[in-house]
Structures are given as structure tokens and as C-alpha cells.
Amino acid sequence: MSKILVFCESANGNIKSSSLELITAAKASGHEVVTCLLGSEATSLAPSSGNYGATSSVVCSDASLDAYNSDAYFNALEAIIEKVAPTIVLASGSAPARDVFPKLAAKFDSGVAADCTSIEFNGDNVKLSKPLYSGKCIADVDFQNSKIQFVLMRPNQLPVGEADTSATATVEEVALPAKDLRVLIKEIVQGASKRVDLTEANIIVSGGRGLKEASNFKLLEELADVIGASVGASRAVVDAGWVDHSMQVGQTGKTVAPSLYIACGISGAIQHLAGMSSSKVIVAINTDKEAPIFQKATYGIVGDALEVLPVLTEEFKKIL
Amino acid sequence: MKILVCVKQVPDTTAKLVTKADGSGIEERGFKWVMNPYDEFAVEEALQIKKENAAANITVVTLGPKARVVDTLRTALAMGCDEAALIDAPAEADSYLTANALSKFIEKEGGYDLILTGKQAIDASQSCVTQMLAENQGLAHANIVSKLDLGAEKSIVERDLSGGAKEVSEIPAKSVVGANKGLNTPRYASLPGIMKAKKKPVNEVSLSDLGLSDSDSKTKLSAYRMPAERPPIKFLDGEAAAQTSELVKLLREEAKVI
Secondary structure (H helix, E strand, O other): OOEEEEEOOEEOOEEOHHHHHHHHHHHHOOOEEEEEEEOOOHHHHHHHHHHHOOOEEEEEOOHHHHOOOHHHHHHHHHHHHHHHOOOEEEEEOOHHHHHHHHHHHHHOOOEEEEEEOEEEEEOOEEEEEEEEHHHOEEEEEEEOOOOOEEEEEOOOOOOOOOOOOOOOOEEEEOOOOOOOOOOEEEEEEOOOOOOOOHHHOOEEEEEOHHHOOHHHHHHHHHHHHHHOOEEEEOHHHHHOOOOOHHHEEOOOOEOOOOOEEEEEOOOOOHHHHHHHOOOOEEEEEEOOOOOOHHHHOOEEEEOOHHHHHHHHHHHHHHHO | OEEEEEEOEEEOOOOOOOEOOOOOOEOOOOOOEEEOHHHHHHHHHHHHHHHHOOOOEEEEEEEEOHHHHHHHHHHHHHHOOOEEEEEEOOOOOOHHHHHHHHHHHHHHOOOOOEEEEEOOOOOOOOOOHHHHHHHHOOOOEEEEEEEEEOOOOEEEEEEEOHHHOEEEEEEEOOOEEEEOOOOOOOOOOOHHHHHHHHHOOEEEEEOHHHOOOHHHOOEEEEEEEOOOOOOOOEEOOOOHHHHHHHHHHHHHHOOOOO
8 A cells, every 4th residue: 555645735724625635536545645734724724634534644834834935845845755755646736736846756756747637546556637738638647657656636626525524634743844945935915806716716707808898807806706706818808908917718828627617708719718618617608609619618698798797797696 | 147948849829639549649730839838938038138138148948859849949049049959859758857858958068047948838737847947956946937037146036826916036046937928028030030040050969868768757648539529508598687597597507506
């Protein structure tokens, strides 16, 4: 039996569901599951990773790890990996994980499979599948001669198991290695949006040229407020300077896979479709019935997004 | 000052891709190969640094099958890079092999004062080589960078975080920096630039020159396939009020996503 190390992240005082997905998948493999957590909440949250199947947890609860620093995270995780000696390391593809785990893989002379959407265990080996070209096609990934198999999974892809609150993980602390940091974080400037990042969002409302002008994005914001969505945009309107690049969905923006994607006034350029077509349910609102977006949509409304959006928002208000 | 820019050749974002019947990869026809869009920001950043430091020398390096990837080097040279190097390797080279080959190349060339990359390539979207290369070289890195103020010893970088937030940090000037959209506006190659690029040297290196081989990848892709077809669309008829009330009902009762 080998060991699977699952990197867990927290939000609002709980382990994120994207991390619970991974514990659940690791547990089902039959291997020993060890979790790791960083930061001042780590010690209090770690036992609950046992609810989903971890037998033990290794934490580094140094408060300096509450905010991401590539050097500090690297040093802490290097110490944890050395201690646990896993065959497989699983992490969800959050921004910190995607930044630090490739560096750790290089340190441990190992390969990385990133942006994976499904996972299978085969003895000591893991087999993944992942979208390529932002989802224009899919392929399987196998490791070969990799000391450790580092896997970064896309969030919201796997089920979260039933919590067994009687099972808790034992917790062991490692000290943050005392090494000089080359990277010094001077300031975090919060974005205008308080919403969940597009890559982790469960519902996205997205706007394009059909919204006619930048100020009409407020219609999307109003709808997003009602249904708890994040707001995205097409490349055309990002390039036109209507909204920030962090909102761009597509091959040169963010690849997203929410449960519900509502495309408003987006015609559906290939690179946009690539970035969102793995969404579970897609609603398209567009004046042109021939627009490519309708080829990917589950439900379509042929109409002017500027007229449909306020009515739709009101309609949702009735039931939510 | 020696600057290295690492670039990758990828299919154009407008490409409609088709997988091969045997699942061994994509059909390499019917689209244009271009420089990875994020790498264009890295090339442009190097050129802007050179504008301020006339003594700077920019080498652009790529890894891939030489017959096709040489065009991407010519593009970078036409934009204004001084020298180019081509590491001839199969298209299957993974992040691990790519980062190792780049690292061995850097050692062979006696090191660089700044290494620039794109934040990720839009083919496999691994977003790994920047960090792996940094670790191989014993350097710090900053990825997803939308602003770089290069200093003599230290640089200030702005990184794009989740949800539109930005992180301002100080890193050693000699680091690996991965460019994001927003860092600058890449120039188009000028006609004289394109003419000049034809005469600039391309230094060809094989994996074996670097002590590596095709089989050094740690991950292998197989069973390439097209995504599952989506079920046919349901259009909602009537006026906006009828359309939206039907939509909300379907989202709640049929799709169960609200």
C-alpha cells in the first residue's frame, strides 16, 4: 500500500470542497491517505479531514503561511513531503497549488499532471484525463518513472463523500524550516470583485459584445447577485477595455467548468467555446439564432440580452 | 545583461482541432502554428528592457520538432530578439523534460541574468515549466506577472491572483518571470525585422547534446479524443417574460442547477 498525500486548503473556517473531493477519491483507492494543511487554521481543521477518509494529517501551522508566498509554501511542503514520503501527491488546482507544486515536483525529480478532470488508481499508479487546448480535445495522462506522481485536479470535478464525523485524522506538526525567503510580498491589492474566482465558480454569468457597452455589465452583476454567480466576459470585451482580463473566459483567459454558465450577448468564438464548453448546463442569450454559442448551449433564448437580462433577474428573484 | 526568453509553438486559438483516429495525437493540418500568446508578452517585455539597457542581449529559445518550431523563433527574431536557440525534441516532451532541457541549455550557455516565459502554454495548460525551470536553476520565480520593474539587484513584480486581486512582491532581479496578458502590448514584427530575422543565427541543440533523451519525460499523453457531443439545444419561445419564466423552471426542475 502506498501513501497518498492530499494538500487541503481552507475557506471560511472549513476545508474547501475541492480538497474534500480529493480526499474522497484518494480514500476510494484503498491507499493510506494523509492530508496536509498550512497556516494558523491548520491544526484545528486537520482532524476533520478524517471525516472523509484521511488517517493522519501533517500540518505546518505557522501564521506566516496564512498568505501565499512561493518560497515559504515551498519550504513547508518540502518538509512535509519528505516526512510523509508519498507515492502520489494530490492538490486541487487553486492558484497557490498550481504555483508551488510544479516547483516541488522539480525538487523531487518528478513529473506533474496539471488541470486534470478525472482520476483513476491502478495499484501504485494514477491515471488521469485532462482537456487539451482548453477542451478542444481530451487525453489520458500516465506517469512513467516518476519518483512521486504530482497531480493537480481542476475543482468541482469529483464527488465529495459522506462525512463520517466519528472518524478523525491524527495530527502531527512540522516546524516551518528557517530559510531566508527570496520572495517578499509587499502588498495584496484586492480586486473590485468580491466574487468567487471564475475557475472555482459554480455559476457564471458572462457577457460579450451583445451588451453594447461597458456600463451594461451592471445587468450581469445584478443577475449574479441574485443567483450567487461570478461574472465572466468574452475576449472581445476584455480587449475593448470594458472589463479586467481576470474576467476573460476562453483559451487565452480562464477555462471554466461551472454547473451553470449563462452566456449573454456572446456569439461564441472558438477560443471562447473552448474555455467554457465543459460547463454542465449552458444557457445562451443572443440575437443571432445562427451564433455558434447555440451549438454548445443546453437552453437558448433568441433575443436581445439587454432586454432579457432584467426580466430574467426578476424571474429568479421570485424563486430564490 | 543576458536575457533568455523561453517560447513554445502552439496551434492558433482559432484552430478547429481534430484528433487522429488512432488517438495518438491531433491531426497537424488545417490550422496555423503560432507563438503561444502568453510568450509574446515575454518577448515584448525583453524588448522593452533592452530599450532601456542597450547592452542587453536577448536570446529566444524553444523546444520542439525543429522543422516546424523554427518559424516561431523567426517570429521572435523578427520582433527584435538578438539570437535564437532551438532544442530539437519530439512534440511529446512533457513539462519535466522541457524544464530540464532548458535548464541544461542555460548551464551550457553560462547562465542568464533574467529568464522570461509565458505564464502557461495554451495547449496542455500545465503552467509548470516556469516554476520547474526556476527550481532546476536554484532561482526564485514569479508567475502570472502583469507588471515587472526590473532593478539592479531586486525587481518589483505584480502578480494576478484569483478574482482580480493583485500581489505586489519583491524578487531577486535574477529570477524566472512568467508573463500574463496585461504585462505589455506585444508588437508585430516589422517587414525590415522579418528580413533581418532571416539572417540571424539559430543555434541548434539536440537533447543528447544536453545529456537527455526522448524518453526522459515523466508523463505521457495517450487516447486523444474529441469531447462528448452535447445534447441538442432547447430553444425557448415567446416574449422575454415567457422565455425567462420557462428557463428558470427548466433550470430548477429539469437541470436542477438552481
